[in-house]
Amino acid sequence: xxxxxxxxxxxxxxxxxxxxxxxxxxxxxxxxxxxxxxxxxxxxxxxxxxxxxxxxxxxxxxxxxxxxxxxxxxxxxxxxxxxxxxxxxxxxxxxxxxxxxxxxxxxxxxxxxxxxxxxxxxxxxxxxxxxxxxxxxxxxxxxxxxxxxxxxxxxxxxxxxxxxxxxxxxxxxxxxxxxxxxxxxxxxxxxxxxxxxxxxxxxxxxxxxxxxxxxxxxxxxxxxxxxxxxxxxxxxxxxxxxxxxxxxxxxxxxxxxxxxxxxxxxxxxxxxxxxxxxxxxxxxxxxxxxxxxxxxxxxxxxxxxxxxxxxxxxxxxxxxxxxxxxxxxxxxxxxxxxxxxxxxxxxxxxxxxxxxxxxxxxxxxxxxxxxxxxxxxxxxxxxxxxxxxxxxxxxxxxxxxxxxxxxxxxxxxxxxxxxxxxxxxxxxxxxxxxxxxxxxxxxxxxxxxxxxxxxxxx
Numbered sequence: 001x002x003x004x005x006x007x008x009x010x011x012x013x014x015x016x017x018x019x020x021x022x023x024x025x026x027x028x029x030x031x032x033x034x035x036x037x038x039x040x041x042x043x044x045x046x047x048x049x050x051x052x053x054x055x056x057x058x059x060x061x062x063x064x065x066x067x068x069x070x071x072x073x074x075x076x077x078x079x080x081x082x083x084x085x086x087x088x089x090x091x092x093x094x095x096x097x098x099x100x101x102x103x104x105x106x107x108x109x110x111x112x113x114x115x116x117x118x119x120x121x122x123x124x125x126x127x128x129x130x131x132x133x134x135x136x137x138x139x140x141x142x143x144x145x146x147x148x149x150x151x152x153x154x155x156x157x158x159x160x161x162x163x164x165x166x167x168x169x170x171x172x173x174x175x176x177x178x179x180x181x182x183x184x185x186x187x188x189x190x191x192x193x194x195x196x197x198x199x200x201x202x203x204x205x206x207x208x209x210x211x212x213x214x215x216x217x218x219x220x221x222x223x224x225x226x227x228x229x230x231x232x233x234x235x236x237x238x239x240x241x242x243x244x245x246x247x248x249x250x251x252x253x254x255x256x257x258x259x260x261x262x263x264x265x266x267x268x269x270x271x272x273x274x275x276x277x278x279x280x281x282x283x284x285x286x287x288x289x290x291x292x293x294x295x296x297x298x299x300x301x302x303x304x305x306x307x308x309x310x311x312x313x314x315x316x317x318x319x320x321x322x323x324x325x326x327x328x329x330x331x332x333x334x335x336x337x338x339x340x341x342x343x344x345x346x347x348x349x350x351x352x353x354x355x356x357x358x359x360x361x362x363x364x365x366x367x368x369x370x371x372x373x374x375x376x377x378x379x380x381x382x383x384x385x386x387x388x389x390x391x392x393x394x395x396x397x398x399x400x401x402x403x404x405x406x407x408x409x410x411x412x413x414x415x416x417x418x419x420x421x422x423x424x425x426x427x428x429x430x431x432x433x434x435x436x437x438x439x440x441x442x443x444x445x446x447x448x449x450x451x452x453x454x455x456x457x458x
Contacts, residue, residue, distance in 0.1 A: 003289045005375035008282070008328060009434050010365075013037045020049070024193055028186070029446075030438035032333055032361055040366055040373075044346045051194030052078070053354040055345070058366065060392045062345055063358050066337060070401030071096050073337035076355050078191055081201070082184040082441070085208035087267060088260030099402075104247045106261055109240035110405050119309045121158040122413050125151050126307075126420035128164070133425065133453055141430050141450035145278055148449075149174040152274040155413055156266055161218050162234035169214045176207040177271060178444075183207070185440040212263055219262055223255050238262060265406075272331035273410050275442050277417055278449045279329040280321055282435060283376050284418075285427035285451050290378060293317050295422045295456075302423075307416055318415045320378035323394070328376060330396040333361035333439045360396050361439070369393035428452040 011033045018026065018034065027034040039045065045056040057063055066073050074095035083093055091102040129151040136142050150170035157165040183204035190197030223242055226232065232239045241261050244253060253261065284291040297317045305311075312318070335358045339350045350356065365373045369389050370380065380386050397404040404410075421427075430452055435445035 003287075005372055005377050006283070006287050007372075007375045008279075008286065009436060010328075010374060011035065011437075013039060020193075024189070028189055030440065031185075032437070032439040032443070035362070040362055041368060044348060046348060049192045049194065051190075052192045053351055054192075054357060055339070055348065055350060055354060056357045056359060056362070057345065058359070058362055059346065060363070060369070063363060063395070064392065064399070066356060066358050067335070067395065067398055067402070068400035071099060072340065073356060074340065076336040076338045078188055078355065079336045081191075082188050082204075085184075085201075085205045086180060086211065087264040088256070090260040090264035092264045092268060101247060102261075105244040105253065106241065106265075107405070108244065109237045109265075111240070116309050118155075118159055118409060119307070119412065119416070122155050122416045123307055123420070125154040125158060125164075126417045128154060129417065130420060130424055132167075133421070136453070138453050138455070141433070141452055143448040143450050144281055145274075145445060145448040146171070146174045148274040148277040148281075149177075149270065151417055152270040152277065152413070153266070155273075156269040157215075159269075160237045160262065160265060161215065162236045162238075163218065172214055173211055173270075176210040177267075179207040180204050180211070181440040181442070181444075211266075212259060215262060215266065216259065219259055220255065223258055227252075237265065268404065269406055269409070271442055273413055275329065275331040275444055276322070276325055276410070276414050278445065279437075279443075280325040280414065280418055281421070281427055281451060282429070282445075282449055283325060283328075284321065284422075285429045287376060288428075290317075290321070290376075291422070291427065294321060294418070295426075298419045298422050302419070307419060309412060312412060312415050312419070315415065315419065316382070317378065318419055319411070320381045321418065322411055322414050323381050323390075324376060324378040326396040327364045327370075327394055328374070329437060329443050330360035330364060331442045332396070333443055334359045335398060358395075361443075363393050363395070366393065424456060426454040426456055428454060 011030070014036045017036045023034045042056070043059040044062065045058070047054040047056070057066055075093055080093045087093060089098070091099065091106050094102050129147065132147060132150070133142070150165065150167065153170055153173055154165040157163050183200045187197035187200035187204065190200065219238065222232070222238055226242045241253060241258050245251065284294065294317045297315050301314045302311045337356045337358065339352050339354045339356050341352050343350050363369065367373050370386070370393065381390055397407040428451065430450070433450065435449055436447070437443050438446045
């Protein structure tokens with residue numbers, strides 16, 4: 001007898017679309033809460049706000065066309081505006097030729113994320129997480145949300161700067177990013193409805209600067225040292241960015257430009273992984289049978305030896321947990337692009353300047369693409385019947401020219417941290433407790449993720 005599938009919490013869609021006013025009040029806290037039943041199955045939707053016209057493309061051929069279009073469909077100006085206080089004009093937010101030049105300059109830096117080179121850094125950060133869990137008061141539920149921020153940010157710190165991240169700076173990052181998301185989301189919501197959101201946008205600068213100030217001293221010292229001819233202390237991502245040259249002019253990034261690229265890599269590299277790990281541990285805590293299988297796999301493959309990149313390749317259960325978590329809770333629920341010129345998609349004549357949204361949250365939960373789309377079933381990725389959907393209807397890292405260059409890094413990182421914790425602890429959900437996912441810039445639990453951790457005696 002097989003275990004029944006577990007359906008984790010998500011906002012239950014209403015049968016019909018709510019009024020514009022009702023959508024505003026509900027969406028003030030979370031984008032995914034305004035969705036209704038048809039949102040998950042429509043081929044192409046249209047939302048007319050007072051301040052913004054939005055199209056949502058769900059049909060797989062449209063999704064592929066938009067994502068593979070690269071610079072043809074630029075990042076929407078509202079996304080750029082909302083992220084500017086934190087990441088400035090960087091490879092994530094730039095468009096057109098500017099993006100192509102930046103991508104050419106930053107690509108060599110990612111050689112330092114080669115999976116065999118970065119694996120010891122990930123193992124070290126995962127072991128540090130175990131130390132923090134060992135020291136926690138486990139007689140009551142432990143809120144792992146800030147802990148996942150810490151371990152993910154620590155891995156990025158080790159890769160970017162060749163430094164570890166202490167608890168104080170991790171706390172600043174976790175608190176400030178939560179505040180930044182809240183203010184940035186409010187500004188975007190008001191813009192969508194044609195209302196002034198400048199007050200919220202201006203307030204978002206302070207938490208963004210708090211995050212940047214965590215690594216600013218490291219960047220400034222290295223930057224000024226390089227331009228003064230000082231021998232670099234480390235060959236890491238930061239040093240590669242400082243030494244990068246423009247493909248045509250041969251010029252280096254300015255200090256401000258290096259800060260923007262570092263902020264982008266730091267944000268993309270830690271926040272999305274932290275979100276994924278938070279939800280993965282919750283899903284495993286709810287599904288003891290899957291957790292037990294995953295733990296047995298780690299024991300069989302790795303025994304009590306330090307984890308290696310080669311070992312992770314032989315852990316399909318852990319890998320499928322990673323993929324299924326990203327299917328259900330993609331850190332970035334929506335990818336907003338901009339309609340560049342008059343064009344037709346399906347039965348709609350798209351207006352230039354409108355927002356064109358591709359939504360992993362919707363496509364990856366569409367019943368036309370996946371059986372039991374809201375249920376947690378890691379084994380679906382081993383089913384040959386799902387092979388096409390795994391390629392077409394699973395894209396948490398985007399697709400095409402602007403695919404996330406850190407996708408492999410993120411998979412190795414999350415698998416390493418999951419496997420490390422499974423060796424030491426059994427995760428359990430306290431009866432009656434359920435997290436609530438909310439979607440702003442990323443998908444996080446509204447009130448943290450509180451799990452019981454039971455130590456496994458060896």
